[in-house]
Amino acid sequence: MTSLFRATLLQVGYGDDESLADRVDRVCAWIGSLPDTDLVILPELWAHGGFASGTWAAQAESIDGTTIQRLSRVASQKGIWLHGGSIIERAAADEDQGPDGRGLWNTSVLLDPAGAVQLTYRKIHRFGFGEGEPRLLEAGQEIAATDAVLRSRHTRLGLATCYDLRFPELFRQLTEASAEVLLVPAAWPLPRVEHWRLLGRARAVENQAWVLQCNTAGTHSGTTMGGHSQVIDPTGEVVAELGVDEGSLTVDLDLDLVAQTRHGFPVLADRRIRIGGGPSFTPETNAG
Numbered sequence: 538m539t540s541l542f543r544a545t546l547l548q549v550g551y552g553d554d555e556s557l558a559d560r561v562d563r564v565c566a567w568i569g570s571l572p573d574t575d576l577v578i579l580p581e582l583w584a585h586g587g588f589a590s591g592t593w594a595a596q597a598e599s600i601d602g603t604t605i606q607r608l609s610r611v612a613s614q615k616g617i618w619l620h621g622g623s624i625i626e627r628a629a630a631d632e633d634q635g636p637d638g639r640g641l642w643n644t645s646v647l648l649d650p651a652g653a654v655q656l657t658y659r660k661i662h663r664f665g666f667g668e669g670e671p672r673l674l675e676a677g678q679e680i681a682a683t684d685a686v687l688r689s690r691h692t693r694l695g696l697a698t699c700y701d702l703r704f705p706e707l708f709r710q711l712t713e714a715s716a717e718v719l720l721v722p723a724a725w726p727l728p729r730v731e732h733w734r735l736l737g738r739a740r741a742v743e744n745q746a747w748v749l750q751c752n753t754a755g756t757h758s759g760t761t762m763g764g765h766s767q768v769i770d771p772t773g774e775v776v777a778e779l780g781v782d783e784g785s786l787t788v789d790l791d792l793d794l795v796a797q798t799r800h801g802f803p804v805l806a807d808r809r810i811r812i813g814g815g816p817s818f819t820p821e822t823n824a825g
């Protein structure tokens with residue numbers, strides 16, 4: 538059994554001149570044209586616009602709405618895992634609308650190779666310092682990790698979104714939930730792109746996990762995106778990285794590198810402070 542799998546990050550670029558429907562068409566065609574790959578990752582809010590907060594409420598969709606239906610179709614046609622980035626999710630009228638009653642979330646959706654929704658993640662840390670996300674959206678309440686089989690090899694995927702990168706305790710909880718590959722879609726602006734690059738490496742080093750960060754390109758709603766999508770291995774090395782323009786990045790990842798890194802330099806076994814309820818936390822391991 539091989540421990541290798543191939544991941545492709547699509548750094549989608551867009552401006553204000555492309556409609557939601559046109560962008561969904563374009564990105565689905567792009568995915569359809571990709572050569573052999575096992576997992577495709579899209580950026581945060583690539584369809585609804587990462588900073589287009591003025592139109593979020595009008596364009597919000599349910600998880601079974603058009604955007605995810607289209608992605609589901611292309612995932613099943615290709616037989617790939619597809620992290621659809623995130624959408625502005627609208628709850629159905631008879632569902633819980635969240636503590637502030639807004640009924641809107643920034644929700645990531647992971648589709649399996651049959652096109653079924655395997656996992657959703659509602660962004661926990663909302664970006665905007667009182668504006669944008671915290672003013673308009675509900676905060677997610679739950680971490681999200683799931684088992685996945687990639688090329689007949691079992692692994693565990695953990696999800697986080699953009700600004701979440703600044704909160705290491707979330708990533709530690711994903712590690713305590715046994716995640717080995719951390720998938721991070723984003724709409725991260727250019728002026729802080731060095732934070733994006735640095736924080737991704739930090740989350741990989743401290744959790745000894747693969748980190749796959751897929752950012753946005755272009756300028757929309759007056760905000761220029763930083764690009765620099767990157768794949769970081771469990772030792773913190775940048776395996777591959779894009780520039781600022783739209784493009785794709787394909788990398789072969791070795792899942793065995795997670796266990797090799799964790800056994801070879803067993804820093805996680807020295808944790809003394811429990812911050813989450815993850816099932817795999819065993820502080821006694823290094824007690825001697």
Ligand SMILES: NC(=O)CCC(=O)C(=O)O
Binds near residue numbers: 699724
């Ligand atoms: N969309 C975001 O979460 C942006 C985060 C960001 O710009 C930052 O953390 O800096």
